[in-house]
Amino acid sequence: MTIQPLRVVQWATGTVGQAALRHFIGNPHFQPVGVLVTNPDKVGRDAGELVGLPAIGLAATDDVEAILALDADCVHFAPLLPDVDTVCRLLRSGKNVVSPLGPVYASEPFRADVEKIEAACREGGVSFHGTGIHPGFIGDILPLTLTRLSDRIDRIQVFEIADKLKTPSVYIEYMGFGLSPDELAARPNCMTGAMHAFAQSMAFVVEGLGKRIGDVTERHEIALATHDIAYEGGVICAGTVAGQHWEWTALVDGAPFLVYHLYYRMGEDMTPAWNLGESRHRILVEGAPSFELTLAASPEADGHLPFLGITWTALLGATAIPAVCAAAPGFVTHMDLGIVKPLGLARA
Template sequence: MSKSYRVIQWATGTVGSISLRHIIENPAYELAGVLVYNPAKSGVDAGDIVGLPKTGVLATNDVEKIIATDADCVHFAPQFQDIDMVCRLLRSGKNVVSTVGPFFPTEHNAAALKKIGAACQDGGTSFHGCGIHPGFIGDILPMTLTRLQNRIDRIEVFEIANKLKSPSVYIQFMGFGQTPEEFYSKPNVMTGSMEAFSDSMALVVTGLGKKIEKLSEKLELALAKNDIHYDGGVIRAGTIAGEHYEWTAWVESKPFMLFHLYYFLGDDMEPNWNLGESRHRVVIEGDPSIEMTLNALPDVNGDRHFLGITWTALLGNTAMAAVCEAKPGLVTHFDLGVVQPRGLIRKH
């Protein structure tokens, strides 16, 4: 994998912009094209979109132009999955790395993966779904940690994100600022998300030689005690300021793998979970019992920023070369083995 790869960045939102910057700066990649949804970005140099020197590559909102572009791989990072578009890209001869899954074969994504598999065979291409959570923190990281175990009784994975310190579009997408009545009356970006997260659970449980018997879900909401001001607006008192999702995979009639997703805006809420700094955490109970915490180093102000968005992009970026070299078809973490990223050691 010493050659460079021609790469298309699909979408330039929060995840896509981080990815685009990486592709431009990484000598292992050559930027071949950029697909944007915002018409105002169409015709703009890719470098200008992310505050870098001009690249000579102009972004476009013309899907057909992107489909016709010669490239080795597409980093596919829209807000929502589009399986039909993924299949078009695969059939056009481009490998696809997607930040929105599917991540691992399960019953709920069987139809989508069947379509993707057929497209891969038609195009002689490969597909890989990855991200931070669902993704790395919930599958390949705990799967790797199992090498340190004599016996495993229970695995818990935590994503803890204080969005007051790192605001993002997910504050609106997840229903923050709504009353509980409003929240439960209409779907949001998290509706049905247990199935997506269960992809990661299935990878670990399958890797341990077992099967998931059932999934269960719990949701706890925390309400703002006073108005909470953040960069994107105000969360009014009495509206949702915190969400705790708990998904459980049952194995051999016991709760074996639990995912906790805590998103919140500060501590001025009831109940106050007193979660501290943003971080990811994996706890494995058994013989021996261990835990691992993954977070950012403190900045000049002593704050540890939540890196979930950044890691979602980079996990796809660092896998692209390996996916391009893989055999046609679905490429899971098991197929990739130990990923060997290219272009990371370079002048700053």
Template sequence: MAQKTYRVIQWCTGVVGKAALQHFIENPIYDLVGVLVTNPEKVGKDAGEIVGLPPTTGVLATNDVEKIIALEADCVHFAPIVTDVDLICRLLRSGKNVASVAGPFSRQHYPEQFAKIDAACQEGQTSYHACGIHPGFSGDILPLTLTRLMNRVDHIQVTEFIDKIRNPMVYTEMMGFGRDPDELLAKPSRSPEAPFAFAESMAMVAEGLGKTIEKVTTKLEVAKATQDIPYSLGVGLPDTGVVREGTVAGQHYEWTAWADGAPLITYHFYWTMGEHVEPKWDLDSRYQVVIDGDPALEVRLMARPDANGVRPFLGLPWTGLVGATAMAAICDAKPGVVTHIDLGVVQPHGLVRR
């Protein structure tokens, strides 16, 4: 039986975008037709070269937005660092379904943005889906799936652990590592709106359990560097900065959704700059779901150890793949905003190949 294929565009090629781009090149159900890049050094390169594959795709990267929008395509995997709702709406109106790893995620907290997206979907007869690893998988699909194994649920806790020395990324400086602890606690580098990006995930889990979230509370604690800590912004890059002794070298954000007057869902984020911090937190980078209830359970989602026995943090590549593997289902969905509930159990074709 001939497989249905989908013409796809990859928008941006950072760590997240490259994971999706490689998937589209190698998966036979996708026909890559365009690649949008923001780095001038990538312009004109074959898509294969960008992800370390043979430069034989015939698709050359461009930074020309108008050229990309004019392409005939079924879908766009949209992966900039910061979202652009107006661009998303232009893509939707042009007849292209969009999976956005940068959101927006929550209709409740961004009603004006979703009103624009709704209108664009109807005009283009297209679908929009916000996706990622967290929010988008570890904090919603995974815990809600695990509740099928429960007789009673008391409290769901989802935790993201990242050692940013072993797993360097551009967000290190953006997140305020190296700042004075008291200053960071008074004015966190992470936006006060950050919990809203995860509110839709919490709401989906609560709704799946027949509950409604009453409020979301937040908490922040920091760890201090016990010595100067040099750091890089990328794997294989030279050290580009130093977190000084006594400054912020670890951050623990805690966001809790309440229902029936008690905590129902808590998201923890532990980000540390290696082992020379106090207090010491877990350095084994992973996602973890703990459900208190009957029976209590715990699931850890992590990469297999590399040759050195270290587990790399795959949150960014997974963010790209969870959208890429759902792209066909998004294309086949009815026009409008498509949630995880709407998609149901995604069946990612084209993964088994020799």
């Protein structure tokens, strides 16, 4: 069978962008045709070398206009911060866009952005899909799919449990780990307002079940390091924030119906001791019958289970690209994509 690869652009080469670019290089159904970087040290470097692979003869650029002028099927848009105007320019230039920054669903306060994106999609004759592990999958399409194993559902709980000690990322700093409790409370960080991003996924599930969310509540608790915790990149000092639990609850018909728990931590040596075990995702469906699904990586050589949230975010975006390119123009969610059939995963 002759493969007609999709011409893709990787926009930003942070942790998600690099994982996606590695997939685009390794999967013959994709042909990387552009890489946009902001870091001046990366400009001009070969795309393959940027992700630890042999050179592929494609230089990274910081020239936005050059990327806009490219003939490409899709842009995997993974910068640090949302930029709806740039997304709309890419769409109007005739390129589909898949992004881990969302929006993933047209709930408030994202409805206005979705409308702008819809209009740009119509102008460019292309589609946009917001995705990722969470929001985008573990609290969205996965629990909604699991509900079909139920006769009746009383409550669904979704847990993301991430031990970042062995794989620290920029999020450790962005989330305020290592601050005193007072500093954390006083300083906005990347989790400030995160409830709204996750509430999109809640709306996806609840509306998928034919109901509406009345309200979403938030609870936040922290755990403090019992001694200095050294990690690659620094030290979490004794008495500072070493664990965070964010809990968001969607109320339906006045009762808690969908609860998301995000447990992020740096090891186990903290008080209170949450005794959470290894990194994993878990979906607990309570009703008739009650059941649960656990999703975890296989152990590495040292026996620890890595947290694969970043890898899975990149792959959920990359694998959706063929379906997004084939979709009717517009803002497409999992509902519109139906069963996504990834290309090129079964390969030597």
